[in-house]
């Protein structure tokens with residue numbers, strides 16, 4: 001800079017910006033370098049099967065011969081033959097499974113959240129043997145779902161099950177209940193087993209959040225004589241809300257894809273069939289790869305929409321908080 | 324406002340005894356400071372008074388009523404925590420109002436009280452902010468404000484200034500002193516900082532290892548420390564301790580032999596001190612002067628010039644003595660000097676650490692130390 005024509009201020013203002021942008025560019029480059037392997041793996045193990053599933057959903061592929069199929073457009077979803085509407089979107093069984101899944105998700109996650117909070121609060125209290133209790137409570141979560149579902153299947157067996165036996169002896173019921181076969185109890189039974197299995201997971205996530213909370217504010221509330229229930233709703237709950245939301249989203253995603261628990265407990269019963277069980281039935285039992293893929297694609301879309309809605313709702317609420 | 328009385332208060336955590344029988348009467352409207360080294364049980368004692376810990380043994384009275392088994396809320400105390408303990412998700416206003424909302428106070432009354440406290444603490448324009456949007460000093464004010472709105476019988480402070488920077492600490496200290504002057508509420512204040520204790524307290528309670536070493540006004544503790552621990556803890560820089568030997572005891576003084584061989588008469592009651600008994604002589608740095616014929620001769624290790632005065636660290640007779648004189652120092656590190664003190668400015672402690680009672684009054688009733696040695 002021998003010919004100083006520009007005012008010093010302008011030079012000072014432009015130079016740091018130029019330097020910062022090159023620094024930013026380097027940072028962005030190394031960020032991409034770091035996430036590239038993860039992206040590649042994701043594309044290979046998730047993107048490719050997903051793309052293939054979506055592609056198959058527009059074909060009439062059959063499980064017997066996957067290489068021989070023709071493109072049929074949206075006919076798996078919706079088609080009109082001689083004035084009659086056909087396809088997945090008109091199938092009452094499909095909509096039944098969607099409804100079952102949403103109901104199961106809503107009810108089970110709600111119960112698990114409430115119970116999880118209660119258990120976490122108990123585990124967060126200081127009492128002897130707390131460490132052991134924390135380990136013990138994890139057992140249902142540690143058992144593989146298929147195993148615990150089978151176990152519950154036996155316990156819930158209408159003739160030989162221990163649960164009917166106990167209830168009969170206690171005089172609570174007069175006749176054995178066919179828990180998993182009766183349409184009135186089947187879905188509730190599934191929910192109960194899921195709650196048994198998953199509450200520990202919720203409890204542990206919430207417990208982690210509780211242990212991050214500062215202790216002094218509880219002492220301050222105690223000195224100020226604030227009722228414990230009020231402290232819970234006005235202090236604890238708002239402070240663990242972010243962690244709670246994450247836990248609920250995790251659980252809801254799991255619940256929307258529920259398969260093994262329902263399949264082992266009630267097989268292909270329409271009363272409890274979830275979206276995933278429906279898709280499996282189409283794909284494997286009926287060998288209708290096209291229809292099954294269409295169902296899988298719809299599952300993907302439904303879950304994606306729900307996640308997007310949750311994230312948007314969460315962001316809106318966060319935005320309000322910082323203001 | 325209330326009196327607080329502690330009778331033989333003891334506290335154990337599991338098997339570990341932390342408070343060993345504390346007796347203390349705190350008067351209505353008094354500002355009492357618990358001071359002592361870290362881990363001596365100051366916070367524990369405060370939390371026992373607050374009701375955040377159970378009292379293992381002994382009785383606690385507030386306003387004449389035994390409150391051992393009362394919940395903290397019922398004791399009508401307010402506590403300001405070292406960490407501020409603000410609710411992070413609530414506005415400043417809500418932080419102050421939260422503890423009131425169930426206390427049968429109407430909404431408008433709560434509002435009036437919060438705004439009054441905020442005005443007093445000059446945080447009225449911060450009422451909508453969240454704690455994380457405040458500086459440390461502002462947070463501390465909110466914490467104090469939350470205590471004020473409750474209109475408690477007793478204010479409890481647990482090292483409220485220790486997270487603030489030096490300038491803010493002085494400023495907030497002055498404000499707490501003003502708060503006490505304005506409200507005349509009973510206040511119990513915990514600190515490990517003896518300057519805070521000296522400046523704020525009506526009376527200081529010096530604690531050590533879960534026991535009270537001495538209770539008294541700041542100047543009583545400074546001029547008449549009951550034992551070696553208090554003598555060493557109160558006053559900065561620390562009092563110099565010199566091992567000496569009793570040569571002879573009169574009715575109102577003891578003659579002691581200094582490490583250099585000279586003798587010095589100290590005006591204390593001998594209380595059965597035997598000739599030849601090993602004692603400890605205590606001399607405050609202000610009372611050691613550079614003098615040609617001084618009995619402590621040694622080399623200056625370090626000179627600290629502080630402007631209004633200076634500190635000399637002198638290695639003499641195997642001792643390390645600190646002297647403070649006014650103005651700038653003529654000396655440099657490495658110079659050899661002699662230090663002297665008058666017997667009237669010294670303290671004598673027996674082997675048990677206990678001070679021998681002074682026969683000449685000290686402090687406000689005598690002339691300042693500097694003019695006496697001149």
Ligand SMILES: Nc1ncnc2c1ncn2[C@@H]1O[C@H](COP(=O)(O)OP(=O)(O)O)[C@@H](O)[C@H]1O
Nearest residue numbers: 336339341359360361362363364365366367368
């Ligand atoms: N909840 C507790 N459980 C066990 N020991 C404790 C507990 N609280 C304090 N102590 C012990 O009591 C002693 C005094 O602690 P404290 O009152 O916090 O000291 P300080 O004077 O520094 O405030 C320390 O030795 C500390 O380890």
Ligand SMILES: [Mg+2]
Nearest residue numbers: 365366367482
């Ligand atoms: Mg402490």
